Amino acid sequence: MPQLSSLVRSQMAHPSPIRQIMKMAERQNILALGLNPDDVISFGGGWVNHPAPEEFRQAYEEVVSDPALFHKSGGYTATLGELECREQIARFDEHLFGVQGLGPEHIAVGVGSTQLTHDLFRTLLDPGDTVMLLDPTYANYEGQVAFAAPGSPIVRLPVIDPETWAYLPVTDPGRVIAEFTRLFDEHRPRVVIFGAPDNPTSQILPQAVADAMSARTAEAGAWLLIDFAYKCQCFGTPPAYYAWSPAEHPHVIGIHSNSKWARALGRRLGWIEAAPAVIDGLERVQQCSLLCPDTLSQMTMARYVKRAIADGSLRAYVDRTSALYAAAARTTIDAVDEYLQRPRLVPSGGLYTVVDVGENADAFVPKALQATGVLVVPGRGFGPSITNGVRISYGPMVMTPDKIREGLERLGGYMRR
Ligand SMILES: Cc1ncc(COP(=O)(O)O)c(C=O)c1O
Missing domain, CATH: 3.40.640.10 (Type I PLP-dependent aspartate aminotransferase-like (Major domain))
Known part of the structure; x- marks a missing residue:
């Protein structure tokens, strides 16, 4: 069997850490952890969930x-x-x-x-x-x-x-x-x-x-x-x-x-x-x-x-959508402050906040998932400055703010154990 290019081989040795974490959220892997996939709350996805125009x-x-x-x-x-x-x-x-x-x-x-x-x-x-x-x-x-x-x-x-x-x-x-x-x-x-x-x-x-x-x-x-x-x-x-x-x-x-x-x-x-x-x-x-x-x-x-x-209708749609994400961001930050009580960034836009979990997040994330059924993304893949941070995405839950609160309440219970 001939070899793949050395460039591709070297990149395959360094897969995106985010992709690796998202793999943990796949059904068979959740089941392997002894968790019920229907109970998992994922803050991992970098995607939006509002209706298209x-x-x-x-x-x-x-x-x-x-x-x-x-x-x-x-x-x-x-x-x-x-x-x-x-x-x-x-x-x-x-x-x-x-x-x-x-x-x-x-x-x-x-x-x-x-x-x-x-x-x-x-x-x-x-x-x-x-x-x-x-x-x-x-x-x-x-x-x-x-x-x-x-x-x-x-x-x-x-x-x-x-x-x-x-x-x-x-x-x-x-x-x-x-x-x-x-x-x-x-x-x-x-x-x-x-x-x-x-x-x-x-x-x-x-x-x-x-x-x-x-x-x-x-x-x-x-x-x-x-x-x-x-x-x-x-x-x-x-x-x-x-x-x-x-x-x-x-x-x-x-x-x-x-x-x-x-x-x-x-x-x-x-x-x-x-x-x-x-x-x-x-x-x-x-x-x-x-x-x-x-x-x-x-x-x-x-x-x-x-x-x-x-x-x-374009401007009306964009304004309406932005307001939805601003509300989800507020829900997220309020819940982080109430349940996690850790340093965080208040979003000026987008789908995310980054929270300092006070320990290496590569180790923290799998332990937190196992204990709470809540998935967040470790910061290291975004840059070494946030090795102790996690990315929390409210994008997928923009229409279900109760899930945001529930997920962060569970995570907070684990963090302040
Ligand atoms: C900053 C940034 N740029 C680009 C993309 C990818 O966008 P697209 O769907 O247009 O490829 C993402 C997706 O998460 C992103 O976060």
Whole structure:
């Protein structure tokens, strides 16, 4: 039997710690622990659970029930996506967040931000180029960099104080900017990437920090990537960089996804907003990785967005949805404070909080699951700064807040035993 590539073999030796934990939640593994799967409460999933817009579902129905449109949905589109879909996506971000000057030339459509981020790293990085990540941040970036630019080192900018559990960009932006500048000048990254809000912290970098990152990357000829997977789950006034446009900031690239705002996790569609030269490069990469994004998803997206902007239902939906997640976040934090009584981050958006459990969470999580039937995700996979932390996701339970309280009550009983 011939061997797999050495790159794949080395990555298989380092599977995502989050995936490993999620495996523990699989039925056969829960049964093996002697637990009843129906009693398990999982805060592990990084997914949303609110209904998709009804008008979006109707757009699918229209396309699927019309033989000519259904036939069309079985054809390829252009590699960067259908023009109409790219135009409507540009309008979407202008309508919701005030992004000015966006046109289809700034948009590349793909099958979700996972594929797009990988292909974007492929587009921007040469092997060996350094990438700067926050610590902690989304656990998938490391593997995506490893596959797209083998041998590229990663440098991490700490954002949580492990002693106080303060989110430093908010509590001490000057210190974070100074450390960012020091690390940047020392390591000269080609790409800096952060999530807004980020996973697992659900914190939004303040404008001053984003300004400093933008200025330094522009000056040094580096790229600044902002992962907007949770852009629509924003619980306050968004910072000004939510409206940054590649027309004005050509070195800033936005990564976007339908997964979280529209509960379209499995109807794979995402897009990149970038300067036309980046979009052209991405097109060349996507010719090899994707050929074209999903046509049915593009057709329905274009139809839905056009109508939902016109009748005001898009903004109403996004506001309603954001309010649901803000309420679930409040329920979660109140229950953490009541039952866990441990340092935690109050979400500014997104689906998560991070709680300091005061011991190595790789050991804590399986013991807590066995004792309580409650699953949380250990922090180490997101970065070493939260090795003693766990990510708690309220996303899957956004419609069932009682489950959030019940799960955290059980976990708290175990922690304060
Ligand atoms: C920060 C971040 N980016 C991207 C993704 C993946 O999104 P998509 O479904 O668009 O691939 C996730 C999923 O959890 C995420 O947390």
